[in-house]
Amino acid sequence: MVTTESQIVALMDEANPVPDLDKYQVNEVDVAAYLATLERRSQKMTSTDTRPTTEKQPKRSMTLRLATLLLVVVAGVIAILLSQSDGDAPVATDPTPSTSDESALLAAYAAAQNGGDVDTVMGLFGFNYPVKRHPFAVNDYMDSSTELRATEALIAGIRGSGAGLEFFDIEIGDPNSVTAPDVTFSWRFYYAADGTTPSGWFWERDGAPEVPQGEAGCIGGRDGKAWVQAGRFHEFNWGFYDPAMCGE
Amino acid sequence: MSPADKRFAEIYSAHFKAVHAYCRRRTSADRVDDATAEVFLAAWRRIDEVPPGAEALPWLYSVAYGVVSNAWRGASRRKKLDRKLRSIGAEFAPLPDDVVVMRQEARQVLTALERLSRSDRELLRLSIWEELDSSSLSVALGISKDAVNQRLSRARRRLAREYDRLTTKQTTSSVAQEGGAW
Numbered sequence: 133m134v135t136t137e138s139q140i141v142a143l144m145d146e147a148n149p150v151p152d153l154d155k156y157q158v159n160e161v162d163v164a165a166y167l168a169t170l171e172r173r174s175q176k177m178t179s180t181d182t183r184p185t186t187e188k189q190p191k192r193s194m195t196l197r198l199a200t201l202l203l204v205v206v207a208g209v210i211a212i213l214l215s216q217s218d219g220d221a222p223v224a225t226d227p228t229p230s231t232s233d234e235s236a237l238l239a240a241y242a243a244a245q246n247g248g249d250v251d252t253v254m255g256l257f258g259f260n261y262p263v264k265r266h267p268f269a270v271n272d273y274m275d276s277s278t279e280l281r282a283t284e285a286l287i288a289g290i291r292g293s294g295a296g297l298e299f300f301d302i303e304i305g306d307p308n309s310v311t312a313p314d315v316t317f318s319w320r321f322y323y324a325a326d327g328t329t330p331s332g333w334f335w336e337r338d339g340a341p342e343v344p345q346g347e348a349g350c351i352g353g354r355d356g357k358a359w360v361q362a363g364r365f366h367e368f369n370w371g372f373y374d375p376a377m378c379g380e
Numbered sequence: 381m382s383p384a385d386k387r388f389a390e391i392y393s394a395h396f397k398a399v400h401a402y403c404r405r406r407t408s409a410d411r412v413d414d415a416t417a418e419v420f421l422a423a424w425r426r427i428d429e430v431p432p433g434a435e436a437l438p439w440l441y442s443v444a445y446g447v448v449s450n451a452w453r454g455a456s457r458r459k460k461l462d463r464k465l466r467s468i469g470a471e472f473a474p475l476p477d478d479v480v481v482m483r484q485e486a487r488q489v490l491t492a493l494e495r496l497s498r499s500d501r502e503l504l505r506l507s508i509w510e511e512l513d514s515s516s517l518s519v520a521l522g523i524s525k526d527a528v529n530q531r532l533s534r535a536r537r538r539l540a541r542e543y544d545r546l547t548t549k550q551t552t553s554s555v556a557q558e559g560g561a562w
Contacts, residue, residue, distance in 0.1 A: 133544065137533070139491065140540040141508055147486035149507045150401040156398050163389040166420070167381075 384427045391430060392420055392529075395437050396534060398510070400443055405509050406448045418447045431519065438520035445502055492542035500535040507532055 135143075150156050381389070396416070396517055403415040409418055422443045431439050494499055501520075506512045517528045 135540040135544050137536040143489040144508045147490050149405045156401050163392050
């Protein structure tokens with residue numbers, strides 16, 4: 133049997149979860165109240181009061197505290213690199229990471245791997261699934277041209293494994309930017325099976341490497357260079373570069 | 381109320397239901413309200429970018445697509461994490477497609493739809509479910525009307541082909557099972 137275009141359209145029309153908009157029941161909308169909500173939300177998002185503080189954070193294990201601290205170190209490293217990346221980004225001649233970068237990453241990874249409270253970050257920035265939570269301000273390493281601000285983003289570290297490698301994701305969500313693919317993005321640090329050797333890192337989306345808009349080449353980049361999508365970051369040079377991951 | 385807020389109020393009142401339905405068609409019931417709120421939050425923040433007149437709704441759909449896509453990506457990651465973290469009982473609500481009661485043929489067409497590319501799926505949904513014409517599709521997808529028409533025709537054919545493959549395979553399987561009973 134060969135289904136015609138008109139038949140398939142009719143079938144798909146039948147499968148419409150909301151077939152008749154006129155009969156679709158939604159709650160009454162009070163625009164004025166919604167506008168007031170938006171104003172409140174906007175103010176909340178720009179208030180420094182939402183910045184996590186020691187007093188506000190839940191009691192956490194030493195391991196998680198260590199993981200958080202080390203991720204801050206990682207963020208600091210990124211901050212330094214970003215601050216150096218204004219204008220023409222320098223091209224790294226040696227993709228080998230420095231000892232301190234590697235140590236910080238490995239320590240962060242190990243800390244996250246070995247403990248910490250499995251927590252659920254509900255809703256606020258779209259991370260409504262269990263993660264190992266490391267909430268801290270991210271503006272320290274965000275360039276001023278980005279839309280991310282300290283009180284509007286959250287970093288979540290997620291550990292997992294795949295393809296024989298352990299990985300550690302760092303995700304950043306921006307609730308102010310709801311146009312995909314800007315909302316959430318992640319770095320994925322891969323480690324060899326022995327958990328000691330960083331083997332590379334690159335962008336992923338839906339579990340697949342992806343070339344950021346406006347750039348060509350492999351993710352993770354040549355010369356240890358990485359790019360961030362949609363111009364939200366400047367180019368920066370950092371990370372562990374594995375030629376094999378770029379098919380070289 | 382400022383002129384911007386007044387315009388937003390008009391857009392909100394006129395299109396809330398349509399945007400809510402858009403989100404309902406693509407995500408689970410428990411996420412529809414949040415997704416809709418995100419769409420209008422974007423409209424409120426970017427009110428100067430919202431096109432006038434009939435193009436406002438397709439513009440909202442394009443934003444909604446981003447919101448829902450992000451939810452899909454999140455859901456994809458959640459599924460992977462769920463396997464890792466099942467011990468803490470993470471469970472996620474099914475998509476509406478999973479729960480809607482419909483004829484077998486309609487369910488199969490949704491299965492066939494999932495085999496298409498994301499852009500084809502969205503094009504077909506916007507065309508058939510949201511009933512957008514080529515002009516509105518052009519706004520929503522950011523492509524020319526000619527491109528819309530070409531892609532739409534191709535997407536329909538692909539969907540029909542996938543549907544035929546699916547139904548043929550199931551028919552064959554059914555016959556084989558019946559034969560096995562003998």
